[in-house]
Structures are given as C-alpha cells and as structure tokens.
Amino acid sequence: MTVPVITVDGPSGSGKGTIGHRLADHLGWHLLDSGALYRVTGQACLQQGVDWQDEPAVAQVARNLDVHFESAPTGEVLVILAGEDVSRVIRTEEGGRGASTVAALPSVRDALLSRQREFAQAPGLVADGRDMGTVVFPAAQCKIFLTASAEERAERRYKQLIAKGESVSLPRLLEDIEERDLRDSSRAVSPLVPAEDAFVIDSTARNIDEVFAEVLEKVGEKALI
Numbered sequence: 326m327t328v329p330v331i332t333v334d335g336p337s338g339s340g341k342g343t344i345g346h347r348l349a350d351h352l353g354w355h356l357l358d359s360g361a362l363y364r365v366t367g368q369a370c371l372q373q374g375v376d377w378q379d380e381p382a383v384a385q386v387a388r389n390l391d392v393h394f395e396s397a398p399t400g401e402v403l404v405i406l407a408g409e410d411v412s413r414v415i416r417t418e419e420g421g422r423g424a425s426t427v428a429a430l431p432s433v434r435d436a437l438l439s440r441q442r443e444f445a446q447a448p449g450l451v452a453d454g455r456d457m458g459t460v461v462f463p464a465a466q467c468k469i470f471l472t473a474s475a476e477e478r479a480e481r482r483y484k485q486l487i488a489k490g491e492s493v494s495l496p497r498l499l500e501d502i503e504e505r506d507l508r509d510s511s512r513a514v515s516p517l518v519p520a521e522d523a524f525v526i527d528s529t530a531r532n533i534d535e536v537f538a539e540v541l542e543k544v545g546e547k548a549l550i
Contacts, residue, residue, distance in 0.1 A: 329354075329449040329549055330464075332457035333540075335471035336506050336517060337421060338478025340528050340536060344471060345453030346402070347537055352451065352550065357444040358394075359454030359461065360424055361404050362437050364415035365392050367423025369406060377426040380433070387427075387436035418486075418493070418501060425505045428455070429512040449549075455509055458520035467547040469540055470519035473529040475502050 331348065335341040342358065349356035366387045367377060375382045395403040404412045414420060427433050434456075441461050444450055452461065458468035473481075479499035486493045509517040519525050524543040528536045544550055 328445045328447055329466050330445055330462045331449070331451045331467045331469065331544060331549065332462050332465045332520075332523075333451065333453040333469045333471065334455055334457050334459070334517070334519070334523070336455075336473075336478065336509065337425075337502055338482050339471040339473050340481075340533060341453045341469075341471045343533055344469070344537060344540055345451050347533075348540060348544070349451040351541070352449060354449035354451050355444055355446055356402065357441060357450060357452040357454075357457075358402065359437075359441055359452060359457060361394075361402075361415065362390070362392070362441065363424035363428045363433075364420045365390060365404060365406050365411065366427050366433065366437070368411055368415050368420060370427065371423065372406075377423055380430045383427050383430055384432035384436050387433045390440075417491075418498070421505065422501065425508050429508060429514075431514040434460075434514055455517045456515040458523050459518065460515045463520070467544050467549055468520045468523035469543060470523040470525045471536070472525065472527050475499060475506065477529045478502055 333341045333345045346356060366383065369386050369390060370377055370383055373386060375386055377383060391407045393405050395405055397403050403410055404415060438461060458465055476499065479495060479502050482498050483493060483495045526536060526539055
C-alpha cells in the first residue's frame with residue numbers, strides 16, 4: 326500500500342511550517358519538519374566543535390544524530406537532541422544560518438535523505454522543507470510551494486522574534502533572508518525550486534487562514550480529502 330504524501334516547500338518565512346503543521350493536524354497525518362533535521366545537525370556541530378563548512382565532519386554528525394521528536398501537551402512538536410530539548414535554540418537566527426549552511430553540503434543531504442523518507446507512514450505524511458517535492462518525495466500525490474516577498478518574510482520573522490522578547494534588527498533580518506534565499510536557490514544539490522507539478526501559492530499580504538483554505542482546495546483537487 327502506498328502511503329499518501331503531501332509536500333509543502335518554500336523559502337524561510339513563507340509559512341510552510343505553520344501550514345504543514347496545521348494540515349497534518351487537520352488530516353490526522355504524520356508531520357516531517359525537514360528543516361528541523363538540518364537545524365539539529367547545525368546545532369550538534371556547534372556542540373561538538375565542528376565547523377559548518379567541514380563537509381566530511383558535518384556528514385559524520387548527520388549520520389549519527391541522536392534526535393527524535395515529541396509532542397508537547399500544547400501540541401507543539403519538541404525536538405530532542407541527545408536527550409536535550411533544543412526546540413527553541415534551533416529556531417534562532419543562528420540556527421537558521423547553520424541549517425542553510427550545512428544543507429548546502431551534498432554528503433549531508435545524502436546522510437539525511439533516508440531518515441526523512443522513513444517518516445512516510447500510514448495514514449499519511451505532510452512533509453515541509455525546501456526539496457520535499459523535488460528530491461525527497463518526488464512521487465508525492467500533492468505538492469505545494471509557498472512563497473512570499475523577502476520583505477514580507479522578514480517582517481513576519483521580526484514580529485515572531487520580538488514577541489519572544491528577542492532584540493533583533495529588521496534590516497539585518499532582511500539581509501539574512503536574502504542571503505539564505507541566494508544560498509538555497511543556487512546550491513548545486515537540491516536547490517530551492519518548485520517541483521514541476523507543484524501548486525505555487527504566494528502568501529504575501531495574505532493571512533494564514535486564506536492560505537490554508539487555498540492549500541485545502543489544492544489537496545482536495547488531488548482527492549486526498
């Protein structure tokens with residue numbers, strides 16, 4: 326029996342994490358936050374003193390990750406690395422830079438590929454990331470690609486971090502996002518691009534309910550609900 330898979334790809338701040346989580350809850354399916362695996366790899370490198378650019382060493386870290394996901398009573402997905410809850414630290418801007426840097430290394434992507442595919446279990450999987458529909462699950466029954474302007478995504482991230490009490494600079498956030506976009510879209514392996522058969526949805530100036538409604542419509546077109 327083929328396990329149904331819905332992929333939700335897009336750049337940082339496009340809303341793919343929120344949409345993916347909401348969609349998985351709505352369908353009662355499993356969720357794969359692939360970005361968390363790359364963020365955890367970056368965090369594990371920091372803990373072990375491994376330079377993010379040292380590809381053989383980073384790949385070794387990725388192959389031996391002691392990581393699992395737990396559901397908190399609040400519904401939040403907790404990321405546990407070697408027994409430690411790193412859910413918050415991997416969501417910082419440094420965590421994002423680490424994820425984007427190690428994700429550009431081909432051997433690291435290879436090391437995490439099979440682990441990601443293992444998440445496809447009944448009754449179904451919603452997988453969010455940057456290459457879910459192009460590389461990890463190319464045969465997915467429904468593929469969504471979310472996008473938004475860099476300015477919009479920087480503004481969203483700024484509000485999130487301010488709400489958490491962090492001191493951040495909006496211009497610096499925009500610069501980081503533009504740099505990450507360039508790195509993600511121009512890397513030689515698994516660049517950030519929509520799958521040829523993906524539904525591309527621009528979330529700029531749209532609220533999450535509007536975007537989710539359109540995603541549900543596209544999922545319905547594929548007869549998955």
